[in-house]
Amino acid sequence: MQPVATTFFFYFLSAVTVISGIAVITRRNPVHSALALIVALLGQAGLYLMLYAPFVAGVQIILYAGGIMVLFLFVIMLVNIERAQKEEQFNKQWIVGIVAALALGVLFVLVYMKGKGLFPQTVAQLPEGENTQGIAMLLYRDYMFAFEIASLLLLVAIIGAVVMAKKRI
Amino acid sequence: MVPITTLHYLVVAAALFVLGVIGVLTRRNVVIVLMSIELILNAVNLNLVAFSRLYGLHGQIFAIFVITDAAAEAAVGLGILIAFFRNKETVNVDEVDLLKW
Numbered sequence A: 001m002q003p004v005a006t007t008f009f010f011y012f013l014s015a016v017t018v019i020s021g022i023a024v025i026t027r028r029n030p031v032h033s034a035l036a037l038i039v040a041l042l043g044q045a046g047l048y049l050m051l052y053a054p055f056v057a058g059v060q061i062i063l064y065a066g067g068i069m070v071l072f073l074f075v076i077m078l079v080n081i082e083r084a085q086k087e088e089q090f091n092k093q094w095i096v097g098i099v100a101a102l103a104l105g106v107l108f109v110l111v112y113m114k115g116k117g118l119f120p121q122t123v124a125q126l127p128e129g130e131n132t133q134g135i136a137m138l139l140y141r142d143y144m145f146a147f148e149i150a151s152l153l154l155l156v157a158i159i160g161a162v163v164m165a166k167k168r169i
Numbered sequence B: 001m002v003p004i005t006t007l008h009y010l011v012v013a014a015a016l017f018v019l020g021v022i023g024v025l026t027r028r029n030v031v032i033v034l035m036s037i038e039l040i041l042n043a044v045n046l047n048l049v050a051f052s053r054l055y056g057l058h059g060q061i062f063a064i065f066v067i068t069d070a071a072a073e074a075a076v077g078l079g080i081l082i083a084f085f086r087n088k089e090t091v092n093v094d095e096v097d098l099l100k101w
Helices: A004-026 A030-050 A054-078 A081-086 A094-114 A131-142 A144-165 B006-026 B030-055 B058-088
Strands: none
Touching: A004 A030, A004 B006, A004 B030, A030 A054, A030 A081, A030 B006, A030 B030, A054 A131, A054 B030, A054 B058, A094 B006, A131 A144, A131 B058, A144 B058, B006 B030, B030 B058
């Protein structure tokens, strides 16, 4: 007897995420797109919780929905959106773009159909309740060098953003 | 009722990825193109976390690094957008052709 709630929440969160994703790329007003993207990110954080990844779900909510989206909304307010809304929203190659993207989607489905046997379909039982501890051990011990490189990358990004956005240095 | 397997998550991630690619290839507004790139990165993250359920926590570490990169990319991309908007008063991708003299 399978629990029903897992199935229900999976389809509910997936529908929320995908429908918000469609709204992101179709809305005319960039502010509406940003709000739809926040909903998509929250739905995806729910999917992370269903995959027993509470730390990544928290990082997703705090950093993505809280930090990066505030940055996006800030920039949308800075640039002139009234004029951009009256213009054509899609470029001239939109037919080619949609055909290429759909070909990519068909490729994904074919690969999944052929390669389904390559990974186990039964879910391995990881020890629960130790997610954050395990991530901390990996991040600060095994992936220490990559962690330091990531901090350097963030420093470079901060300097780059300030240099780019400032009028005169 | 069909139990939810890793394949279900992969299909959702593929749908998000395709949506992001459509947004990057068809929209003119730079802000929405950057948001579509965020959608693509999130699809990759969903794949990584779904596989980390099978093979241990390393996928979640990679997802955290991808989120870090997404933050850096958004900051630099939006900085470029502000600098460009100050010079040319437009946010459309196909009008960013200063190098094409």
